[in-house]
Amino acid sequence: MKKIVILGAGFSSLSAANYLAQMGYKVKILEKNNLIGGRANVLKREGFTFDMGPTFYWMPDVFDKFFQDFGKKPSDYYTLTQLIPSYRIYFGSQDYIDNYADIPRMKETFEAIDPGSGQRFERFMTNAKKNYDIAIKDLVYQPGESIFELVTLDAALKLDEFVKTIRYDAKQVSSNPKIQKIIEFPILFLGATPSNTPMFYNFMNYADIGLGTWHPKGGMHQVALAMKDLAISQGVEIQTGEAALEIVIEQNLVTKVRTEKGTYDCDILLSGADYAHTEALMPEKYRQYTQNYWNQRALAPSAMLFYVGFEGKIPEMIHHSLFFDSDFEQHIAAIYTNKSWPTAPLFYTSFPSMSDDTVAPQGKEAGIFLIPIATDIDQDKSNPKDYLDEIFRRIHENTGIDLREKVIFYEYFGIRDFQNVYHSLRGNAYGLANTLLQTHILRPRLKSKKVNNMYFSGQLTVPGPGVPPAIISGNIVSQLIKKYHP
Numbered sequence: 048m049k050k051i052v053i054l055g056a057g058f059s060s061l062s063a064a065n066y067l068a069q070m071g072y073k074v075k076i077l078e079k080n081n082l083i084g085g086r087a088n089v090l091k092r093e094g095f096t097f098d099m100g101p102t103f104y105w106m107p108d109v110f111d112k113f114f115q116d117f118g119k120k121p122s123d124y125y126t127l128t129q130l131i132p133s134y135r136i137y138f139g140s141q142d143y144i145d146n147y148a149d150i151p152r153m154k155e156t157f158e159a160i161d162p163g164s165g166q167r168f169e170r171f172m173t174n175a176k177k178n179y180d181i182a183i184k185d186l187v188y189q190p191g192e193s194i195f196e197l198v199t200l201d202a203a204l205k206l207d208e209f210v211k212t213i214r215y216d217a218k219q220v221s222s223n224p225k226i227q228k229i230i231e232f233p234i235l236f237l238g239a240t241p242s243n244t245p246m247f248y249n250f251m252n253y254a255d256i257g258l259g260t261w262h263p264k265g266g267m268h269q270v271a272l273a274m275k276d277l278a279i280s281q282g283v284e285i286q287t288g289e290a291a292l293e294i295v296i297e298q299n300l301v302t303k304v305r306t307e308k309g310t311y312d313c314d315i316l317l318s319g320a321d322y323a324h325t326e327a328l329m330p331e332k333y334r335q336y337t338q339n340y341w342n343q344r345a346l347a348p349s350a351m352l353f354y355v356g357f358e359g360k361i362p363e364m365i366h367h368s369l370f371f372d373s374d375f376e377q378h379i380a381a382i383y384t385n386k387s388w389p390t391a392p393l394f395y396t397s398f399p400s401m402s403d404d405t406v407a408p409q410g411k412e413a414g415i416f417l418i419p420i421a422t423d424i425d426q427d428k429s430n431p432k433d434y435l436d437e438i439f440r441r442i443h444e445n446t447g448i449d450l451r452e453k454v455i456f457y458e459y460f461g462i463r464d465f466q467n468v469y470h471s472l473r474g475n476a477y478g479l480a481n482t483l484l485q486t487h488i489l490r491p492r493l494k495s496k497k498v499n500n501m502y503f504s505g506q507l508t509v510p511g512p513g514v515p516p517a518i519i520s521g522n523i524v525s526q527l528i529k530k531y532h533p
């Protein structure tokens with residue numbers, strides 16, 4: 048039985064571990080942190096439970112497929128609820144639109160704002176669905192080994208959609224800025240901007256308005272626990288609190304991984320830890336990408352995150368909200384062009400306790416707040432508390448609710464934490480952006496070109512950022528391993 052060591056216990060590693068164990072490999076996971084789940088980390092304090100990373104459960108079909116591949120279903124492990132509405136977008140004081148996973152309803156909403164846009168939106172969604180089907184059927188489960196993987200008839204007919212951008216596409220639906228922002232929002236999940244993301248990625252709009260936003264009871268960490276339980280039932284060993292410190296390579300083959308606690312022999316090594324960090328654990332001549340290469344990649348943003356326990360309920364808010372009440376372009380420039388601390392940033396709020404009574408004590412509310420920020424910026428040049436105050440000020444301005452007096456405690460997680468806790472490249476929150484020049488074969492490879500038994504998975508490789516792509520990444524890397532090391 049071939050021995051595989053996997054670094055990290057994020058979604059991509061857990062997914063790969065399950066597939067590889069099913070294929071008959073002996074799998075051991077070494078995870079640096081004390082908890083599994085990677086970015087889907089969890090903070091527990093005073094009876095509150097906060098998802099520290101992902102909070103949107105999108106593309107339920109990908110989770111269904113994963114569990115089905117093992118004769119299971121998500122409901123064997125966790126309870127899912129669809130959020131209705133999916134989320135709210137604020138544009139100013141008492142000025143908001145609720146987003147529903149309901150195309151006719153959203154068509155009516157758009158039509159009321161900009162007559163004529165409803166029908167264009169409907170056509171847009173028909174195309175977004177087509178692209179979703181092509182992406183899921185033909186593209187995202189490809190390993191990115193060759194450009195010919197993209198040469199399917201359906202994909203070839205869509206070539207112009209890889210040249211035009213999401214911004215262009217949104218403008219075809221309406222010139223109204225609110226409608227454009229609603230259409231552009233899902234792209235932010237890919238870590239890129241609407242003006243540099245191919246129009247083909249409008250399949251994310253189908254994920255949003257076609258398939259809906261779901262919530263696993265207890266939070267996203269429950270999904271990672273489910274995948275862990277499945278892995279253990281298949282004989283996978285998981286050691287937490289054990290970071291790989293060195294990857295030993297002899298004659299182009301990884302032979303061992305060293306940690307503080309021991310040395311582990313392996314026939315194959317797979318790393319789901321951040322790609323650049325993993326390569327830094329190897330002798331320089333075996334690294335495929337230079338520091339300069341990594342410095343030049345367009346990364347998904349970093350983030351300022353606040354986890355807040357509130358006294359009392361806050362019925363005026365809903366589970367997920369986006370505050371797009373300030374200048375979108377100025378914030379995007381601060382993230383991608385100027386690399387500066389933003390003034391008047393857009394932000395996201397989540398109150399999971401509004402639809403899940405397990406994540407806050409009775410009569411209290413758990414709040415999660417996120418501001419996307421540039422990678423690489425100096426944490427010491429900002430005061431997180433000022434940003435939390437700005438969030439509370441803007442919530443007050445937009446909704447009339449004063450949250451400040453309800454705060455029991457808050458905890459902060461920022462760019463330096465991403466680096467220390469996850470060994471994140473330049474402090475990225477969720478990997479390498481899916482821009483045109485960083486798609487498919489143009490992303491860091493799943494299989495090392497220099498070390499014959501070394502593989503990578505996760506959000507810096509194929510297909511890209513997000514929980515569903517991480518799960519898919521684990522699937523495709525396990526098939527590559529089977530192909531080259533049966």
Ligand SMILES: Cc1cc2nc3c(=O)[nH]c(=O)nc-3n(C[C@H](O)[C@H](O)[C@H](O)COP(=O)(O)OP(=O)(O)OC[C@H]3O[C@@H](n4cnc5c(N)ncnc54)[C@H](O)[C@@H]3O)c2cc1C
Nearest residue numbers: 055057058059079085086101102103291320505506513514
């Ligand atoms: C704040 C935030 C919000 C997000 N929101 C969403 C969302 O709503 N929906 C969505 O779908 N996606 C979301 N994402 C993205 C999604 O969470 C990630 O893309 C996905 O979880 C990444 O999984 P992964 O397996 O690639 O990597 P990770 O989760 O980063 O796992 C890598 C693991 O490797 C470990 N590791 C690092 N170095 C070593 C070492 N030397 N030895 C051993 N282990 C090591 C790390 O500790 C980590 O556990 C969000 C991410 C963040 C940070």
